[in-house]
Amino acid sequence: xxNADAETLEGKTLSVxxxxxxxxxxxxxxxxxxxxxxxxxxxxxxxxxxxxxxRLLQKNQYGEYIVKEKVSxxxxxxxxxxxxxxxxxxxxxxLGVVGTEMVIIASQYFLLKETPSLDLVYLAVTxxxxxxxxxxxxxxxxxxxxxxxxxNKDTCDPTK
Numbered sequence: 001x002x003n004a005d006a007e008t009l010e011g012k013t014l015s016v017x018x019x020x021x022x023x024x025x026x027x028x029x030x031x032x033x034x035x036x037x038x039x040x041x042x043x044x045x046x047x048x049x050x051x052x053x054x055r056l057l058q059k060n061q062y063g064e065y066i067v068k069e070k071v072s073x074x075x076x077x078x079x080x081x082x083x084x085x086x087x088x089x090x091x092x093x094x095l096g097v098v099g100t101e102m103v104i105i106a107s108q109y110f111l112l113k114e115t116p117s118l119d120l121v122y123l124a125v126t127x128x129x130x131x132x133x134x135x136x137x138x139x140x141x142x143x144x145x146x147x148x149x150x151x152n153k154d155t156c157d158p159t160k
Contacts (some may be wrong), residue, residue, distance in 0.1 A: 009056075009073050012036065016047040017056060017067075018083045026064035075141065087138035094131040098124060 009017055015036050020027065027035075032044040048065050051057040058068040076083050101124040105116040 009054075009071075012038070012043075013047050013050055014073065014083075016044070017051055017073075020051070020057060020065065020067050021070055021078075021083070022081045024067070024081065026060055026062070026066045028064045032065075085138045085141050087134050087141060091131055091134035091138055094127050094134060098127045098131055101127060 016032055019032060019035050029041040029044040029048060032038065032048060033041050036044070038044045038047075048057060052059060052065065056067065056069055056071060057065045059065055070078065072078070073083060075086050077086050077089055078084075079089075101120065105120060105124060108114050108116045108120075
């Protein structure tokens, strides 16, 4: 996939592609329209043609589209058939680390009746900050994609 094709996968087009991968079977423009909540079948058809031109979808003899190639999407990871922002995965990783550190600190304080070491407390605070940053950036990315989808819906609508 070229850089031009990678730029194709954003906004509603990314939503259509993600839906197509999740379905894993041939679907038509009306199904896509209903699933992605597009304004008309012609808008769905426009996005499907865009993906077909990028060689990501293939049209069968019945006029339905199927995913030809599952590609990596910038800033996202495929987990099974779900597209997840990469930053959210990092946030979940650090959340697990913070949880483990909290269990260690709590067991030292409550079970062993010891004051947790300052090193461990600093490490926990640093990981809480990292979790917050990754989660915040992941949510901003998600919000930006949703805003782009709304704008794309208005500007890419061939019926308007």
